[in-house]
Amino acid sequence: MAEQDEWVKLVSLDGFEFLLPRAAAQGSNTLKDMLDMSIGLAEATSNTVKLEYRAAVLQIVCEYLMYRYQVNTSGSKDEVPDFLERIPPELSLEVLMASDFLQA
């Protein structure tokens, strides 16, 4: 099995595409399973995941995954900025549901 791409693509309901490092995407258990070659469903072969969320929500999801990835990998003891600041209140419920769905 060839080495999987370092980048994966997330596609929103309204057609926006987000490119994300694989390692960051794996911060979500659901995404991780979807992209797992050994389970091998369609998403894993195409490295593309279509999600039933608006781009606005998906963007926050991506930002969060990146944020989480960086915090986890940098390992620095510096003050970590609170991610909550970045969630627009009007989207918070939708983001909440997405987070439940994606197990992030």
Add this chain to the structure above:
Amino acid sequence: MSVPAYRKGKTKIKPPRARPAEASSPDIWNLLSSAIREIHNHNASKLSFEEIYRYAYNLVIQKHGELLYNGVKGLVRDNLDRLAREKIVPLFPTSGASEPMQQSNEGERLLKSVKDVWEDHCSCSTKLKAVLTYMDRSYTESAGVLPTYDMSLRLFLERIVHSSQYPIQRHLVATLLNQIRIEREGYTINQSSVKGCILIFLTLNDESQKQVYKTDFEPLFLDESAQFYKAEGNSLTGILSVPEYLQRVETRLTSEENRTNFMICAASWDRLRAIIEEHLITNHVQTVLGGLEAMVEHDNINDLSRLYRVLSMVPTGIPSLRRALKDSIAQRGKEINDASLRIGQPDGDADEPTDPKGKGKAKEKIGAAGYAQNVAHKWVEDVLALKDKFDLMLKLGLNADVGIQASIFEAFESFINLNPKAPEYISLFIDENLKKGLKGKTDDEVDAVLDKTITIFRFVTEKDVFERYYKTHLAKRLLHGRSVSDDAERGMLAKLKIECGFQFTQKLEGMFNDMKTSADAAQAYKEYLSTTDGPEVELDVTVMTSTFWPVMHTESACLLPTIMTRACKSYEAFYLARHSGRRLTWQPSLGNADVRVQFKARSHDLNVSTLALVILLLFEDVPDGGRLSYQQIKEATSIADVELSRNLQSLACAKFKVLRKHPAGRDVSQDDEFSFNDGFTAPLQRIKIAMIAARVEGKDETRETRAHIEEERKHQTEACIVRIMKDRKTMGHNDLINEVTRQLAPRFQPNPVNIKKRIEALIEREYLARGDDRKSYNYLA
């Protein structure tokens, strides 16, 4: 998660946008179930994970978790039933073939198929688990049912392994055991399929969380193994020789270990191992030990060490081995003892003066004496060889096992002490080495031999007997100037000292000191002579402290010729002037003399014993050809019969016949007559006339020595009792006996009866008194 409080009220939170026309739950389930079927048919890669996941998600969200769960369960069950029907059942072994290869092939097909089904099922379950993660997270736990993956495995157990429809379990286990047996019989099987199937057992747990392996497979497997190895043990011990059998056992164990670890389950190894050990080793220990003798005989270290390794695996092995080794040593020791007795026996007969044909008797007697010496030598050499043999085996073959070493020592001790002459033989052996050591042996070699001898000596319990002999032999060496070197003697002494302590060697050291002071005294005597009128003969005196030296011949009074008496008087005067209050007793039987004798052809320097010299001097006054009868000689010298006949024999019947005996013959009898042999010739100027010596003691002497030793032991025992009682004042009978035994053990093994007798003797002499309770003794100051 809750929205931070400070935001409340400031911004309006929009509810999530309504989904576009959610499908009803039965529809979703239909979509989902067809997707799951696709997964089961290996078409997973065409499906969208997200879709399936979303279906399941939505079902759970819409509170249809139960529908979803049971539905999935049903699908999995159907699939498994299908697989069992299609892939496993047709492969049940049917032919009942007896040919192992055919059996093996059939079995392998079944196992491979089961394994494939299992692997397939596992991968499907993994996928199901992945897409149904949300259900696992939100539904199963709260509903109290197994998570997807576990549920799926449990179904496998129910529908395949424990299938009520098909006898899969029976066939599967039977086939596995069959495959293992086929491999044990030496055929090749496909290990990976066996391994795969056993892995199924290992992975699955039943309702009570027990490994199916433990409940369904392991007991049967162990039973089967027990039967197999029982049969193998019984048949192989009959066919194979012991070394081959041991080799087989070892290979069996290794191959079983590999098999268990690779194919089966490492956790079973201990139990399996115990079974194999029981059937192959424990039940056959005696058979296996039957081969010990041959290994020992041929110094077969490799087999022996294998035997040791194998036996050390089972608890009864090593003790049995120890017993067998002990028996073997005892047997060998007995042979050595018997051999020495057998050789010793004709010697004893030869000593009997029943042989009427006197001719050549002396020679034979010397031969016999030398022979007896050889017996001692041979005995010690044999024991040493045996000891070396077992030491080597212990070191190389038996892992220097301490317990076995103890057994070996015990065996040596018992058989060495079975030979009553052991202390004498050992002493003779040492004597010979210290005397003849220069003959082609280096000091180091002699030292090594002596070191080994000490190890034998260690086994001897009657150390006082040894001391006595050693003393006698040492005295002879010292007086006749025959020891190799002072260093060697002292070295030996040091070794004995290490073994037995200061007390043991005290007297022996005293002997050395006497030699030294005598030499000093001789020096002083020479100076003394230069100032006064000396006697005509040169005199070299050894002053021996009577308590140190074994007085070999008490008061062997002997009338010395005047010339010698004068010399003695002169020394006496000198010595007593130096040390007042001492008494000198002359022991002519221990000395020797150099004398020049004029024969017809030439003169020779003879080295003879002092007594022989005394006899020779008698003939000085006898006219040529004149004879002296035995009785005359005896009267003139008043030498005791034993000594006299010995000396006459060495003068008249040995290699150098300085005297003629009439009638000629080998034995000296009381009515023989002797004349000076002036026709004596010899190629050498200087001749040493050796005394005919009884090297190994005759029976009478042995008895005498024994009596001496018994007497000595009495004293030692009494001294020991008094020593102890003086310290304790009062003591129980048993305690006292034990203490005495303990204290005397380094010297000899006292007999409790004898100790009791000594105690009684001491009570009689009022050293001790019985206590009031009649079980203890009091010391009377």
